Amino acid sequence: MQKSIGDVSKEIGVSIHTLRYYEKIGLLPHITKDEGGRRRYEPKDIDRVRFIKRAKRMKFSLSEIHQLIRIETAELIDKPQAQKLISEKLQEVEQGLIDLMNLKKDLSGMLNACFKSGDNHDCPIIESIKDNKETP
Amino acid sequence: MQKSIGDVSKEIGVSIHTLRYYEKIGLLPHITKDEGGRRRYEPKDIDRVRFIKRAKRMKFSLSEIHQLIRIETAELIDKPQAQKLISEKLQEVEQGLIDLMNLKKDLSGMLNACFKSGDNHDCPIIESIKDNKETP
DNA sequence: ATACAACCTAGAGTTAACTCTAAGTCAAGA
DNA sequence: TCTTGACTTAGAGTTAACTCTAGGTTGTAT
Numbered sequence: 001m002q003k004s005i006g007d008v009s010k011e012i013g014v015s016i017h018t019l020r021y022y023e024k025i026g027l028l029p030h031i032t033k034d035e036g037g038r039r040r041y042e043p044k045d046i047d048r049v050r051f052i053k054r055a056k057r058m059k060f061s062l063s064e065i066h067q068l069i070r071i072e073t074a075e076l077i078d079k080p081q082a083q084k085l086i087s088e089k090l091q092e093v094e095q096g097l098i099d100l101m102n103l104k105k106d107l108s109g110m111l112n113a114c115f116k117s118g119d120n121h122d123c124p125i126i127e128s129i130k131d132n133k134e135t136p
Numbered sequence: 137m138q139k140s141i142g143d144v145s146k147e148i149g150v151s152i153h154t155l156r157y158y159e160k161i162g163l164l165p166h167i168t169k170d171e172g173g174r175r176r177y178e179p180k181d182i183d184r185v186r187f188i189k190r191a192k193r194m195k196f197s198l199s200e201i202h203q204l205i206r207i208e209t210a211e212l213i214d215k216p217q218a219q220k221l222i223s224e225k226l227q228e229v230e231q232g233l234i235d236l237m238n239l240k241k242d243l244s245g246m247l248n249a250c251f252k253s254g255d256n257h258d259c260p261i262i263e264s265i266k267d268n269k270e271t272p
Numbered sequence: 273a274t275a276c277a278a279c280c281t282a283g284a285g286t287t288a289a290c291t292c293t294a295a296g297t298c299a300a301g302a
Numbered sequence: 303t304c305t306t307g308a309c310t311t312a313g314a315g316t317t318a319a320c321t322c323t324a325g326g327t328t329g330t331a332t
Contacts, residue, residue: 004308004309006308015290016308017290020310021289021290025289036310037298037310038298038309038310039310054235058235058236061288061289062288062289071246083247086246089243093236093239093243094240096236097236097237097240099190099194100236101233104230107226110222111223111226140279141278142277142278142279151320151321152278153322154319154320156280157320169280172279172328173279173327174278174279174280174329175280198319199318
């Protein structure tokens with residue numbers, strides 16, 4: 001028997017409200033209902049939810065996630081358009097990696113500089129971070 | 137002469153509304169005003185704005201940015217607390233790096249698999265992404 | 273002196289993404 | 303059968319982060 005909304009909610013850690021919301025805005029397909037009118041989630045629906053959750057942790061917006069899903073579900077069969085979307089996304093991701101690596105350097109530098117041996121230096125976080133490469 | 141709100145807005149690419157908003161919520165200090173009551177931004181204020189913009193691009197929320205700023209401005213002189221905050225932030229950043237590296241692999245894999253030589257395969261984005269390491 | 277842009281405040285409006293509520297239905301156990 | 307908990311819909315409420323508006327003031331160029 002397929003899983004109920006409560007099962008999916010617990011399994012993945014997304015509230016039942018949010019699951020219905022995702023369905024309403026089209027991020028999930030219309031979930032089939034049993035005789036009593038309750039949602040029954042198929043494995044592929046659950047994969048979709050898992051994917052959404054993961055993409056959200058990467059700070060993609062719901063509309064970006066929607067786009068990614070459309071690529072796969074072939075609602076976007078337009079090859080060039082899909083390719084363009086993916087490469088753009090890839091570039092964003094690469095910029096994000098650079099940003100995070102810089103921040104990581106800054107933060108671990110602060111940990112070393114400010115907290116090494118209980119001694120009171122200044123912790124120039126804004127100074128140290130302000131002059132990294134800028135991309136709008 | 138110090139810079140006006142319009143100058144700062146153009147220089148950094150943040151609207152004047154947003155600049156006043158950041159000041160209102162305490163993300164920027166009270167900006168000194170000239171005789172006519174207009175804001176005059178000092179270099180350190182502008183550095184702060186630049187920092188906020190950069191942190192936002194890394195998807196930090198305003199309240200997280202606030203915390204980072206408090207570490208520096210020594211409103212948070214409590215050494216252990218600041219250290220805890222920075223290490224937590226560092227861990228988040230490291231997890232973010234892992235996530236983004238996985239996504240980069242997935243996306244460039246898709247580009248290769250789906251668009252290599254004009255041939256129509258399937259593009260299993262959700263499938264390929266769903267089983268990566270999970271962290272809440 | 274007058275026009276005009278840039279600024280001021282206070283507060284209303286917007287968007288994304290939930291989150292909750294009310295009022296009712298369904299299913300399983302005592 | 304009765305109760306209890308999980309579910310249903312429609313719609314209202316919330317939070318973050320802006321974004322805009324109204325109505326007024328200031329500074330500069332002609």
